[in-house]
Amino acid sequence: MQTLMKNRINQLFEDKKDVLNIYFTAGYPSLGDTVKVASALEKAGADMLEIGMPFSDPIADGPTIQDSSQIALESGMTLELLFEQLEELRAHVSIPVLLMGYVNPVMQFGIERFCESCEQVGVDGVIVPDLPMQEYLETYQSLFDKHGIRNTFLISPNTSEDRIRQIDDCTNGFIYVVSSSSITGAKKGVQEGQLAYYQRIKEMNLKNPQLIGFGISDHQTYRTACDYTNGAIIGSAFIKQLSKDASEEGIENFVKGIKEKSS
């Protein structure tokens, strides 16, 4: 059943700017950590969460996220188990939550069952980088809509203006602006060409809000993203944090370090 409540993603972008969305891999660093990390991130001040569904062959990801996925899989993480863990998600977490992962595990789980499960546990949206737009429109969109799940598309510096407009037309959550031609965690800092690209996106006045991701790792790169779009997504840098220190305090300090300028 469609919830009467507004989708949390849409609500968030109405209420807030400078959105900080943080990615972490389900079942990492320990199998049972998923909801614990989510809850700690909300307490620490994250505005939105992206929970990675680990896959054996994540072609859009760099070594940091690959390694965390492999560790989670070796510990026994599955989509089945993830949805079990997420049953208690909404008892601890109130900010929007997305699932990010590759299309094969979703396909094997069953698309309809996946959408139902998302709705049931309170997941608001998904990011499936290897799900092509055409397939989405033909096979997936009606199910996503039925269960109130927002699908997120990626754009990169090489995405044509026409295609960006097309993507803007077929989503109603936000657009994931990939900061440079790269996989996750690959390039550091902000290059001159990137600012021109951000400016170009800004001037397109898209109907969907946008978040910049890939290569966002500190306060400065986060702020730059906020100057041009509705906020930023951090993934690999946070996974590195988790690998060193996954305590509530460690997570709090990490988020603070991104949001606030260090003195």
Added chain:
Amino acid sequence: MQYGVDERGYYGQFGGAYIPEMLFPNVEELRVNYLDIIESDDFKDEFQHLLRNYVGRPTPLYFASRLSEKYKTKIYLKREDLCHTGAHKVNNTIGQILLAQRLGKSKIIAETGAGQHGVATATVCALMGMECVVYMGEIDMARQRPNVERMKILGATVKPAISGSKTLKDATNEAMRHWINNPDDTHYIIGSVVGPHPYPDMVARFQSVISEEIQNQLQEVEGRNAPDHVIACVGGGSNAAGAFYHFLEDKGVNLIAAEAAGLGISSGKSAATTALGKPGVLHGSKTILMQTEDGQVVEPYSISAGLDYPGIGPIHAHLFDDGRAEFFGISDEEAMLAGVELSKLEGIIPAIETSHALAVFGKRTFGSDEVIVVNLSGRGDKDLETYIKWGKY
């Protein structure tokens, strides 16, 4: 065309282009241009010229009389093992590098398992003076050291894939990541009929010279342009796609695919994709895939590194699903015995991949007046160490 690719990039329910948006512009550029380029006179002339004078085509269609006598049927061998670099792989790398040049690309990347496609890519890059990076699983690099050195002699950089299982599928992942990171000046030469559309169709077209020649050569020796059966081994399936290509729509020709069953189909050490897999998505296309219940890709096993792949080209998934082709799972032992048998009967030491196709004669009988073509996809020089280790000859 019932068995060719449709306008959406699918073979039946298989195929498509399941790629991250970062790869879309590159793959789209290929999709929009590949047919115009490869059907242009200028491309055809250069491709034909190189296939004739550089690769050594047409390769012979050889009547294997002693093998025929043993199995009481008429067996022809399509001698792709006589191609420059020792296998059919070079047909595709020549085609793709000519295409890359016409798209204005200056750098080439490739993935390789056993190293045959890597060597064929390094070879054409040397020929054209283009920069070449080949990804190879760290484990495969250790297993196939001579091919690593061959690539280096040819001027290529060989980069180890150190993620995941450190074999072919991970080398493919790394090559795709490299392409995401370098979208403007780089062309990715995929070595088999796998990957996002239009790769499976493009590679099949470049390899289709095999069945085109079979038609002409059979006409000369048998007075007919189609055999009763074509047999080929299938890992990703590029040599099979090339050998089947011009017979796909002719139901009078029975197509037979040999997959690697490793230590046995239910041994847990196998690469028999159609026997063990189910529909799924890997490396950009929907196909039949060896995977867990949860959709994680299972690491395959075969004595032959060239067949050690958890998927299969979408064209073959469709041929299997539709019942158009017969599929056999051939164990390591059966393949090795068939390889030694061909060596002793015909004086040809085949690649172990190819030996899987030859082992079909031990699995199925053929009529005495039937004409069978086996695609002898590669020679066994690279496999000497495996033959020696196995030892039963």
